[in-house]
Amino acid sequence: MLLDEPLIFERGSPGRTGWRPPPAPDGAPDGAVEELPAALRREDALAGLPEVSELEVLRHFVRLSQWNYSAATTFYPLGSCTMKYNPVVNEEIARLPGFAGLHPLVPEAFAQGALELLAGLEAALAAISGLDAVCLQPAAGAQGELLGMQVIRAHHVAQGNPRRRVLIPASAHGTNPASAALCGYEVVEVPVSARGLLEAAAVATVADESVAALMITNPNTLGLFEEEIEAVAATVHARGGLVYMDGANMNALMGIAKPGDMGVDVMQFNLHKTFSTPHGGGGPGAGPIAVRAVLADYLPVPRLARRDGRLAWLEEAPRSVGRVRSFYGNFAILVRAFAYIARLGGPGLEEVTRLAVLNANYLRARLAGVYHLAYDTPSLHECVFSDRLLQEHDVHTLDVAKRLLDYGFYAPTIYFPLVVKGALMIEPTETETKETLDEFVAALRAIAEEARTDPARVRNAPHRTRLARLDETRAARRPVLRWRPSVR
Amino acid sequence: MSGYAPHTAADVAAMLGAIGVDSVDALFAQVPTSLRARARLELPPGLTEPELRQRMAALAARNGGPGAPVAFLGAGAYPHVVPALVDQILMRSEFATAYTPYQPEVSQGTLQAVFEFQTFVATLLGLDVANASMYDGASATAEAVLMARRMLPGRRVVWMARALHPQYRAVVATYVRSLGDVELREIPVAADGRTDVAAVTDRIGSDALCVVLGYPNVFGVIDDVAAAAACARAAGALTITVSTEPLALALVRSPGALGADIAVAEGQSFGLPVSYGGPGVGLFATRDRHVRNMPGRIVGETVDAQGRRGFVLTLATREQHIRRERATSNICTNQGLCALAVTAYLSLLGRNGLRELAEVNYRTAHAVAARLEAAGVPRRWRAPFFNEFVVRAPDAAARWEAIAGERGVIAGFPLGRWYPELPDALLVCATEVHGPEQIDRLVGALACGGRRRRAAEG
Numbered sequence: 001m002l003l004d005e006p007l008i009f010e011r012g013s014p015g016r017t018g019w020r021p022p023p024a025p026d027g028a029p030d031g032a033v034e035e036l037p038a039a040l041r042r043e044d045a046l047a048g049l050p051e052v053s054e055l056e057v058l059r060h061f062v063r064l065s066q067w068n069y070s071a072a073t074t075f076y077p078l079g080s081c082t083m084k085y086n087p088v089v090n091e092e093i094a095r096l097p098g099f100a101g102l103h104p105l106v107p108e109a110f111a112q113g114a115l116e117l118l119a120g121l122e123a124a125l126a127a128i129s130g131l132d133a134v135c136l137q138p139a140a141g142a143q144g145e146l147l148g149m150q151v152i153r154a155h156h157v158a159q160g161n162p163r164r165r166v167l168i169p170a171s172a173h174g175t176n177p178a179s180a181a182l183c184g185y186e187v188v189e190v191p192v193s194a195r196g197l198l199e200a201a202a203v204a205t206v207a208d209e210s211v212a213a214l215m216i217t218n219p220n221t222l223g224l225f226e227e228e229i230e231a232v233a234a235t236v237h238a239r240g241g242l243v244y245m246d247g248a249n250m251n252a253l254m255g256i257a258k259p260g261d262m263g264v265d266v267m268q269f270n271l272h273k274t275f276s277t278p279h280g281g282g283g284p285g286a287g288p289i290a291v292r293a294v295l296a297d298y299l300p301v302p303r304l305a306r307r308d309g310r311l312a313w314l315e316e317a318p319r320s321v322g323r324v325r326s327f328y329g330n331f332a333i334l335v336r337a338f339a340y341i342a343r344l345g346g347p348g349l350e351e352v353t354r355l356a357v358l359n360a361n362y363l364r365a366r367l368a369g370v371y372h373l374a375y376d377t378p379s380l381h382e383c384v385f386s387d388r389l390l391q392e393h394d395v396h397t398l399d400v401a402k403r404l405l406d407y408g409f410y411a412p413t414i415y416f417p418l419v420v421k422g423a424l425m426i427e428p429t430e431t432e433t434k435e436t437l438d439e440f441v442a443a444l445r446a447i448a449e450e451a452r453t454d455p456a457r458v459r460n461a462p463h464r465t466r467l468a469r470l471d472e473t474r475a476a477r478r479p480v481l482r483w484r485p486s487v488r
Numbered sequence: 489m490s491g492y493a494p495h496t497a498a499d500v501a502a503m504l505g506a507i508g509v510d511s512v513d514a515l516f517a518q519v520p521t522s523l524r525a526r527a528r529l530e531l532p533p534g535l536t537e538p539e540l541r542q543r544m545a546a547l548a549a550r551n552g553g554p555g556a557p558v559a560f561l562g563a564g565a566y567p568h569v570v571p572a573l574v575d576q577i578l579m580r581s582e583f584a585t586a587y588t589p590y591q592p593e594v595s596q597g598t599l600q601a602v603f604e605f606q607t608f609v610a611t612l613l614g615l616d617v618a619n620a621s622m623y624d625g626a627s628a629t630a631e632a633v634l635m636a637r638r639m640l641p642g643r644r645v646v647w648m649a650r651a652l653h654p655q656y657r658a659v660v661a662t663y664v665r666s667l668g669d670v671e672l673r674e675i676p677v678a679a680d681g682r683t684d685v686a687a688v689t690d691r692i693g694s695d696a697l698c699v700v701l702g703y704p705n706v707f708g709v710i711d712d713v714a715a716a717a718a719c720a721r722a723a724g725a726l727t728i729t730v731s732t733e734p735l736a737l738a739l740v741r742s743p744g745a746l747g748a749d750i751a752v753a754e755g756q757s758f759g760l761p762v763s764y765g766g767p768g769v770g771l772f773a774t775r776d777r778h779v780r781n782m783p784g785r786i787v788g789e790t791v792d793a794q795g796r797r798g799f800v801l802t803l804a805t806r807e808q809h810i811r812r813e814r815a816t817s818n819i820c821t822n823q824g825l826c827a828l829a830v831t832a833y834l835s836l837l838g839r840n841g842l843r844e845l846a847e848v849n850y851r852t853a854h855a856v857a858a859r860l861e862a863a864g865v866p867r868r869w870r871a872p873f874f875n876e877f878v879v880r881a882p883d884a885a886a887r888w889e890a891i892a893g894e895r896g897v898i899a900g901f902p903l904g905r906w907y908p909e910l911p912d913a914l915l916v917c918a919t920e921v922h923g924p925e926q927i928d929r930l931v932g933a934l935a936c937g938g939r940r941r942r943a944a945e946g
Contacts, residue, residue: 005600007600007604007607008604008835009604015840016838017841018835018836018838018841019571019573019841020841021841021844021920022569022920024851024855024920025852025923025924025927026924027855027859028852028854029854029855032850032851032855033739033847033850036710036739036850036872037872039714039741040710040740040741041739041740042738042739042741043614044614044742044745046611046612046738046843048607048839049608049834049839050838050839051838051839051840052835052836054573057573057832058576058577061577061583061601061828061832062580064596064597064601065577065582065583066582066597067594067595067596067600068583068594068595068596068597069586069591070581070582070584070585071581071586072581072584073581073582076586076587078587078590086584086585087492091579091584093541093544093548094763096545097548097552098545098548098549098550098551098552098556099548099551099764101552101567101762102551102552102763103559103567103764104564104565104762104765104766105561105901106561106892106898107888109892109893110551110892111551111764112550112551113547113550113551114547114551116547117547124531127529127530127531128531139623139627139766140623143623150662150666182634182666184666224518225516225518225519227520230523253527255527255528255529256516256519256523256527257519257523257527258526258527261523261526261527262523278584278585279584279585279587279588279824280586280823280824280826280828281587281589281595281598281824281828282587282589282620282785282822283621283623283822283823283824283826284823284824300662301658315905321662322658322659322662322665323626323655323658323659324659325655325659325766326624326625326626326656326659326765327564327655327764327765327766328764328765328766329765330767331763331764331766332763332764332766332767333766333767341531342540342543342544343534343535343537344492344534345531345532345534345535346529346533347533347534348533348534349529349531351493352493354512355493357512357515358495358500358503358504358515359503361503362506362507365506365508377518378515378517380516401591402591402593405593405594410594411590411591413590414590431493431494433494433495434495434499434502462594465593466596467592467593467796467798468593468796469593469793470592470791470798470799471792471793472592472790472800472802474790475790475800475802476802476803476804479779479786479788480788480789480790481617481618481786481787481802482606482607482610482611482616482617483604483607
């Protein structure tokens, strides 16, 4: 059974302390804090913070954890998120004191192991992307996108004109238009073909000298490889534009095609997807970018460089776009990704892609006909179905997603991509067994059957979870965004 | 092969049969052969798990180990004890391997923890409402400036304190550059190490968007937020405070109480190791009336179909997956697991432990400052500080790296690297991790230079 658990603020008793710090060293005067002028002192004595024991805290969070589905507890086929197994050995490695306890401002002589690791990761990502220079600084894919677009803008400014517009296919991630807009660009949506693909001809009709870049996801959010990518890139390049690739779906490409060969100029990786770092309930991730040599001068500072036989950070780079975060990036995440790449090696990463695509195509084949396949075009690492075949029973994508939870599966990504009405976007990843996929297929088939025989059961799902459907409208209309003491 | 992928030969054959193709290669037929021909990865073969552990341990050992120098370094990343319990909770796979809680019925653990996180952050920063976290303190600062711009679209001058962490100022510059018309102006440092708001008061006019200052500032000094806020308010601009070391807020008046409209912080101090600078977690809070301009994910309380309390992601109409290019921010993920660390840490220490820890930090740093002063290494400024302070030590600043090797102590951070006007300054941070023997080593290393200088002057 799943036990109830109040907010931590609703537990405890005044005067209780869960953890006490070591004392100040001898010679530190007791009354020192009273020297602080009264006008500077905390006004509320931290009223509202909990007063709980260590065991109360442990029990609180262990209970909360049990209310979560996760990749470790259930199959988590969340499309576009690559919820693969997160190797536990990497957790141990990231916690080595030489990594976890290393202050970012120690003299470089005392950080050579960390710098070697970062240089190794830069080189590996360059090899995988087929591009020339890598910056590990971005904290997430969306920040990588923002940085990538800043680099593109800097390039155009150096040519004398920042340009005005960014082309984005209708099948793009929502972060793409938001990132382009944050860089001051006007977004022009390019329609996709009846096959779900971006055609060079469609790009040619809108690509002119005002276009700074095309942002493309490949494989796209339908899981389809953009077959005309080389021609699309050439079309954009011919008018002086650059090609940005969202690398969220690199799990489909390792050993199959390198973005640099496709004509891509800038891309971001999502290390928490392709390279197995834990998603953490929504971060921390890491979104390094890779660029062509001609753009390397614009990358953020500091840059890693070899100097007098050792690695060092170079702070000076006159054409750099600056920084997107403090220090050097989410180092502990970069450690895990480096360990993953080292463990699998080139052949292992190529195998990852082959098996991820095998798993996705297996699901697609077994579910076709039971659910409506949005596009018949062959797909790679994920597949997108819709609720079209269930609509006559007034059962919709959201209902299917909720009912899946009853069967012990997390839901696919739903209602995305926007080009498919009622989308169910399924990405199994390579680390799932055939048996798990078969069980998932059986569940989805059973739900389709229930939609015919007992649609209310599907519409009212979930039934077996700790809570039933939550009232999201109420949450937005009357926002309660924190606990307050008066509520107690 | 690593063994992370589970396929047997029989599995592969059966799956290919179900798909109706005769090889895995056939699944990639839509990829042009021109690309496939060049796609081999030029990477070494994989390692076994023992080989991997050995290789990574060797890399980690090159950074430190038992003989590594003791670092009195803060400057944006603070060494604190991480209680065993915090990491134990982060290791729970149910938290670590979930994603953004799109399905709230099976994500209540993450959602309730984030709701608690928002409560902690809002309480500590003295404001009404907080988001579910940002990437780090620096990008949170940049997002705060962008938020100010959404609230005051007609204004274009951002007044940033020179005493705000220079990397944070650099990130703000990157984020606002593409807005085109935003201008960054600097508020100088006063003679006592505080931000000299008075020096620019008559220039902060109706074009001012916001005033941004560190609290404590990059020199560890407890800056005068009330004065800055009064000045900003008089001009109709917003006040943004930035706390790289939010543990200080357990002792000093909260940003909200001093008039901040938006307060941000780097949360690394609360339960996260320094990890060579990341991941940390950006804390972001503001007043209720500004909530719809706030960036990032937000969790709200609601009820389920049977009236039981539960939590959901809410106010999503501000976000990129709904509004695309009209979103308040391009942020998709936050720093979920780091926010959990902060939540567990602040729960565990609670009201009493946090206050006590802040006092230990204050007293330790002040004791170290007093000993240095007695040894002829004076503080640069007299303004109040928390657990970090600036000393004048020209020899040690010049021989910083050599001293680390010779005496086994990294004696603060040579500020001349960030502030050319401070070539003789070291920024020294002392917290609860620094014991008596280590403090002796610091004092010994710095006093040596102090003695030499006095002898030369005498």
